[in-house]
Amino acid sequence: MQHGDLIIKADYLLTMEDDLTVIKNGAVAVKGKNIVKAGTSEEISKEYTSEKIIGGQGRVVFPGLVNTHTHAAMVYLRGIADDIPLQEWLEKHIWPVEGKFLTSEFVADAVELACLEMLKAGVTTYADMYFYEDTAGKKLEKIGMRGVLGAGVIDFPSMYAQSADDYFRSAENLINNWKGSELVTPCVAPHATYTCGPENYKRARELAEKYDIPIHTHLSETQWEVSEIQRRYGKTPVEYLDEIGILSERLFAAHCVWLTDKDIEILAKKRVGVAHCIESNLKLASGIAPVPKMLKAGVKVAFGTDGAASNNDLSILGEMSTAAKVHKAISEDPTVLNSKTALLMATRYGAEILGLGDKVGSLEQGKLADLVIANLEKPHLTPIYDIYSHITYCMRPSDIETVIVNGKIVVDAGRLTTMDEEEILNKARGWQEKIKGSSD
Ligand SMILES: [Zn+2]
16 A cells, blocks of 8 residues: 555546546545546555545546636736727737836736636646746745746837847746746747747747747737738748748747638648637637637647736636637537537647646646646536536636645635735735826
């Protein structure tokens, strides 16, 4: 008999390994940070004992959800300007407020709120693109969440950096500070094809190759972007990035809404990961990404919420439900993006496009213990015929009861264990007053 630090039991265990089998009366044994075994409760109890056994009846266990594209600190701009087009939204509302308030202190406080919201909704890993990611990294360590933190790069000066050299110096600092960290993966994030010229994209690629880290960018989000890039370079945004050598397995690109069939072929061939942000795309009326077509062509697609200013929450459960329904409606085919595919995209595919596929994304021996326990004893989750269907179409963030990251319980009985929730909310209210006061 071996000793485990923690044993998690559940009526339904979804490991999200290749066959997507549902293990009834399942259990996961955790030792330190790692999963040492996942299987039926009977199998686990033959091999492992532990003083700490959690979960149990009326529960489902699945891998922690992965948010592959957000701007976490933008939670402080949630609902600040809604119901207007992307360009106007950015230029007249988001950028002016960021110009006034975006500091390291802003990011430090805002990231706490974003992590609190995501962890309580079962998200254990997020990929970010923003500024002051070094500050975000420190918060992730404190709060106990996993992140791929992309140091933003744009062609023009901001409060954060004055020149390209400045942006890349910050990116390199981030890499040096976090390379090898257990929770934080540094990343370089040229913002988009219309805000970064070829020089900055190439510098980002060189940096990523030098340190063997991922690259993150926005790509083909709006029709405006496609026509602007056509005007500048005579190519689609995908063709343009391909020509300058940016497309590879190292890159995960957010949106990919406006794609030609040739673009999809290129993304598949170059093994670019795609962060599908359906709710942000719907809300900003950017369009709907051809996800069923991409999946069919072999492009790996996962879910992202984008920032809370254009979503307006950071719930991956919400993205799964919305995406699964919208793609059925627009393709007039109820078989596309079924509930198993939705959970696969939200877990294993998410981890894979971030370059973390060997560490998290499924519950198997040797992987890090990032997982969630949800309570099924709720009216909207009763009765149960198909557990995948319930997670995709019925489950809400408030059904998430326990969240484990790197073997540590960070949400217990629905409450964050690592920081004071009230304090985080109070700080957010303080910033709300400052930001509101500035525009009155
Ligand atoms: Zn974005």
